[in-house]
Amino acid sequence: MAKTTNDFHRIVVGDIPLIDVRAPVEFAEGAFPNAVNLPLMNDEERRLVGICYKQKGQAAAIALGHELVSGAVKEGRIAAWKQFVEEHPETLIYCFRGGLRSQLSQEWASAAVGREIPRLEGGYKAFRNYLIGHLEPGWLSSVPVVLGGRTGSGKTLLLQRLDNVVDLEALANHRGSSFGRFIHPQPTQIDFEDRLAWALIQHEEAGHRLMVVEDEGRHVGSRYIPRPLVEYFSAADVVQLETPLAERVRITFDEYVVSAQEKFGAEFGGDGLARWLEDIQGSIQRIRKRLGGERLKRVNGLLQAAYEHQLASGDPDEHKQWVELLLVEYYDPMYDYQLEKKKQKIVFRGGADDVFGYITSLEK
The missing domain is CATH 3.40.50 (Rossmann fold)
Known part of the structure; x- marks a missing residue:
């Protein structure tokens, strides 16, 4: 089973680097202080896959995603993940909910690096909820x-x-x-x-x-x-x-x-x-x-x-x-x-x- 973590406290206090594999438009709306955007899909690819999902369902959307992110495109994105992980060995990976995008990115990046790279359990949404909870001063x-x-x-x-x-x-x-x-x-x-x-x-x-x-x-x-x-x-x-x-x-x-x-x-x-x-x-x-x-x-x-x-x-x-x-x-x-x-x-x-x-x- 692929390795995950929800130890958000350790990520914050250790300033552990993160790879955000969401599309750039999602990253621009909100991301974490120590995250870098190395997307699985760019904005246009994400848009096309989204349309396909609405019109033809999940299986067709996944197939289109694999078609769009293949060959030299896929190799370039894996190379970017590999370089970042080699420079920052503690790196974790996340997408929005910890679903298909981060699972696939985790699989490809881990294979390229030669060891498993953990991903955030629950993805951006879970980590964001953790941080929102710490904007209440009662715990200070x-x-x-x-x-x-x-x-x-x-x-x-x-x-x-x-x-x-x-x-x-x-x-x-x-x-x-x-x-x-x-x-x-x-x-x-x-x-x-x-x-x-x-x-x-x-x-x-x-x-x-x-x-x-x-x-x-x-x-x-x-x-x-x-x-x-x-x-x-x-x-x-x-x-x-x-x-x-x-x-x-x-x-x-x-x-x-x-x-x-x-x-x-x-x-x-x-x-x-x-x-x-x-x-x-x-x-x-x-x-x-x-x-x-x-x-x-x-x-x-x-x-x-x-x-x-x-x-x-x-x-x-x-x-x-x-x-x-x-x-x-x-x-x-x-x-x-x-x-x-x-x-x-x-x-x-x-x-x-x-x-x-x-x-x-x-x-x-």
Whole structure:
């Protein structure tokens, strides 16, 4: 009997590699953090087999599948599985429900490698259900602590110094603000949930006393944190990071101007700076109603002047002017309003080193 496993905990804590043999369109809708898509059938082949199944039944569909995936096509797909397994000996295989596709892939790949490659019992669906169950916080033993602070205070930089963190922004590939998009898109909601459950399981396995998360609300960009976890984090103590305005301007400038321009340059070459400007202008447009006409005009004016100065001189420093305006006149009033609601939960305030020391002391 072909070897299977449903030890999903071991897969997560061991970061065991997975081969997802579903079609690319299925993989794009949702997959696991350590999975690679090496499909048995491509999207068109899957579509044709699906039509055949509806019109002529399972036996005819299986026969068509074997016809489509034969000869050089079959050899190429087996070669890809074999190469991946040789590079990652612990690899497991799965399809959607652990059915015919993964069974056939398991058989072919195992024959090519010369040993049996286990497949996931129940496939993607069973593993996904396991992860969804771990988005309920009742099983967690660590104590949540929320790291708060004004925009630009350096919360992400501080989180990077700690090892008892679940980094929601990294999992969602978004910096959590109106200007928080990265060049590459956010994961699907399904992928975000899988990544989050994965991170929670690994955090718990590490035995941390605390779970430090950034103060995010329910949404991180266009992705949302499941409600039970939102309520779990909302009830937590808050540690407030306090950073002088000049430092906040520098941190924000470094991230949203200097670093972002470098990334756009790496992605788009000579068009990078212009593409960065378009992205910033788009972010400003998304908050135009909340900015109001007068502030919108001022921000856009400062941005355009700084951009033209940078083009002429190579110096980006004038961008700090619109950065500071947004921090002081847009982000700070919003944060002050939210802070008023949670001020009773603040248990510590201080600069980065003080907050780091406080959180570290609680972990002991």
